[in-house]
Amino acid sequence: MEMQSAAKGGKISCSNCPLRSNSHFREFTPEELAFISRFKTGELTINQGSTLLMEGARSAHLYTILSGWAFRSKALEDGRRQILNYALPGDLIGLQGSLLGEMQHTVEALTPLRVCVFDRNRLGEIWERFGSLAFDVTWMAAREERxxxxxxxxxxxxxxxxxxxxxxxxxxxxxxxxxxxxxxxxxxxxxxxxxxxxxxxxxxxxxxxxxxxxxxxxxxxxxxxxxxxxxxxxxxxxxxxxxxxxxxxxx
Amino acid sequence: MEMQSAAKGGKISCSNCPLRSNSHFREFTPEELAFISRFKTGELTINQGSTLLMEGARSAHLYTILSGWAFRSKALEDGRRQILNYALPGDLIGLQGSLLGEMQHTVEALTPLRVCVFDRNRLGEIWERFGSLAFDVTWMAAREERxxxxxxxxxxxxxxxxxxxxxxxxxxxxxxxxxxxxxxxxxxxxxxxxxxxxxxxxxxxxxxxxxxxxxxxxxxxxxxxxxxxxxxxxxxxxxxxxxxxxxxxxx
DNA sequence: CGGGCCCTTGAATTCTCTCAAACAATGTGG
DNA sequence: CCACATTGTTTGAGAGAATTCAAGGGCCCG
The missing domain is CATH 1.10.10.10 (Winged helix-like DNA-binding domain superfamily/Winged helix DNA-binding domain)
Incomplete structure (x- = not known):
């Protein structure tokens, strides 16, 4: 387990988010972008091989990948490990732990990683105040399930x-x-x-x-x-x- | 593939839902129950062995199991089949297909099944109008993922x-x-x-x-x-x- | 140069599959 | 009621797949 390198970058507005230039991501309204921007608390760079979220922990944050690859895995007590899925730019990390409590899988950086940080405590605001984005979160959970x-x-x-x-x-x-x-x-x-x-x-x-x-x-x-x-x-x-x-x- | 037996029952109010008596399900407010009740379009009984939802189809409905067991499965072209998970009373069936389009797995009744029927077209109302229930849907998706x-x-x-x-x-x-x-x-x-x-x-x-x-x-x-x-x-x-x-x- | 990480290879062993056959329980039509 | 088909379970044997053990090579970095 290495240390997380915490090179915090400036808080870039979501309207300038580099992910938006990709045609496979949907368009957002100005109101949506404004809401997400307030919800975002910062950015973070993580070293290759670092553990972003750990099995058994309760993280205060969740993340969207801006660049790089990560993977989710679970392990048995004797060390046998199963990689569950990979996370690429645009993917949300840590939702499961945020909704259900403690993390039951580990997330590790496969390459150097740049992520956007969200606060777990404020996650509920999405469902309370912005239905279209709450729908997106559900959509992403369903996609992961598929x-x-x-x-x-x-x-x-x-x-x-x-x-x-x-x-x-x-x-x-x-x-x-x-x-x-x-x-x-x-x-x-x-x-x-x-x-x-x-x-x-x-x-x-x-x-x-x-x-x-x-x-x-x-x-x-x-x-x-x-x-x-x-x-x-x-x-x-x-x-x-x-x-x-x-x-x-x-x- | 057998026919679905469509013994439609009366539209029972959700406030009398038998599932609510179980201590593992959360309590709902009267407003929530009223909203779900309007959202519910009926009930259905399915024969053991019948296919409730089929891989490749676009169903107009989704279901909550009231009693009985079902299972989700996917198959390769040569017939090899993998059962993905089982669905028991209280479990939501068909969410993935409703959100992402076409079903990519089959749902079959393992026992005689009694389900509560919801309309796919009206699913979006949950996110638009009732955040607490939208959160529940996301929660259930995250649970399935786990x-x-x-x-x-x-x-x-x-x-x-x-x-x-x-x-x-x-x-x-x-x-x-x-x-x-x-x-x-x-x-x-x-x-x-x-x-x-x-x-x-x-x-x-x-x-x-x-x-x-x-x-x-x-x-x-x-x-x-x-x-x-x-x-x-x-x-x-x-x-x-x-x-x-x-x-x-x-x- | 040594150590660590990653890939490669061979050989023996273990696990799992397929094939084949048979039995029990159940239900159906004659 | 019996003959028969169907479904679910059981067993043995041989073949095939995947694992472990063991060892060696290449490469990069301090």
Whole structure:
């Protein structure tokens, strides 16, 4: 567990939020933007590998990712770990803990991370005073649920190769939707250990599986990063097609 | 796919809702009850084995379970099926489809089912006009997400015996919380095929795994139903402890 | 140069799956 | 009432998948 580097930046108005330039995020009214701006308490930069939220803790904050990748995970007592999902720019982090009490998963920075900070205590104001944004929060929770449904199907019923292909296609497709944002690298910032913990496979077997995908010309492994060469090929191997809606909200 | 038996019952006021007698559900104000009552369009009885909502469909309704069990599942094209979660009295069904568009999972009645029907078109009124209930909906989505997190950890990282023990303990604990409701049987209405599709295991191996749990005196298998004899023993095998909040909302 | 992190590989073991068969309980039509 | 089909459970055996153990290589950084 490393320390959180707390380089607090200036409080930029949400109307200038860099995420708004991406076509996959929905448009907001001036009133909505004003409300979110008041709700925002600051920004934060987190080191790669740092833990943003910890299993068992009660955080006073929740976050929206401005740039970088994070992941959510849970662990058993003996150390076995499962990565549940990844969080990319525009994703809300810590909602579950804010609503239900204590965090039951850990959130860690996969790359250097820039996040927007919100105050947990004031979260309720959204439902009291701004229905359209409260709807967005519910929408995002439902979206996460849908993603988890897909992961569950994948881990429960797909073979190792299918699982790996699904995961990489899924992540690549998420990147692609953020393409016109600055500083979004078209490469997946993963180690094979991350892939293994996401797929529910051992590191050794994950390595052999990824190797096969690489030999098939579908991906290229670059050491702590993965380049997807043929996302359609991956989808075909996995038997998966993307169904994500085009327009989405964020906070 | 059987036909839905559509025995429509009278529109009972929510203030008399049988679920309210259970201590694990939160109290509602008269205003909240009045609002939900207007939102409710009727009740429905569904046969065991019938499909309530289908993958790929756009349903005009969503439901709250009044009595009985259902389950959510997804399938691959070749028929491999994964059960994602179970729905018990008080659980909201079809929210994901209502918010995100088309259903991406199937909901099937595991027992004869009695549900309360809501209209998808009017769902938005909750966020526009009744913040406290909108919060409840978000809360329920977050709860489902948390449950899926746990299942994902289980399928990804637990052994067959641990997985089975976790599942049965999890379901038993959910029943236990509904105990003072009428007509809630203290037995899990599952076939071994359901267990297999939930755990991501084959039927044969599931059978052998359950057999071991039965030999250990933890459960008794009764044919399409399972009696949990020692829930604490199951938790111990699974390395799991229940952490669900005491008070919860519903619609 | 040493240490740490990440990837790779082979071999033996363990787990899980598929195939095949059979039994019990239930319900149905003749 | 019996013959028959269906569903759910059980068991054994062989094949296949994934794990663990063990070891080595490449690379970067202090």
């Amino acid at each position: 993603i988890l449904d897909e992961h569950l199907l994948s881990i429960g019923r797909r073979s190792a190769s299918e699982r790996a292909a699904y995961l990489l296609a899924f992540l690549q497709q998420r990147i692609d939707k953020l393409q016109n944002l600055t500083k979004v690298d078209r490469v997946l910032p993963l180690t094979q250990a991350h892939v293994a913990d996401t797929l529910g496979l051992s590191l050794v077997h994950t390595n052999k599986t990824l190797r096969k995908l690489a030999q098939g010309g579908l991906i290229r492994w670059l050491g702590s990063r993965c380049e997807v060469l043929d996302i359609e090929g991956l989808c075909k191997v996995a038997g998966w097609g993307d169904t994500t809606p085009v327009s989405r909200p964020f906070l | 449950i899926l997190d746990e299942h994902l950890l289980s399928i990804g990282r637990r052994s067959a015996s641990e997985r089975a023990a976790y599942l049965l303990a999890f379901l038993q604990q959910r029943i236990d919380k509904l105990q003072n409701l009428t007509k809630v049987d203290r037995v899990l209405p599952l076939t071994q095929a359901h267990v297999a599709d939930t755990l991501g295991l084959s039927l044969v191996h599931t059978n052998k795994t359950l057999r071991k749990l039965a030999q250990g005196g933890l459960i008794r298998w009764l044919g399409s139903r399972c009696e949990v004899l020692d829930i604490e023993g199951l938790c111990k095998v699974a390395g799991w402890g229940d952490t669900t909040p005491v008070s919860r909302p519903f619609l």
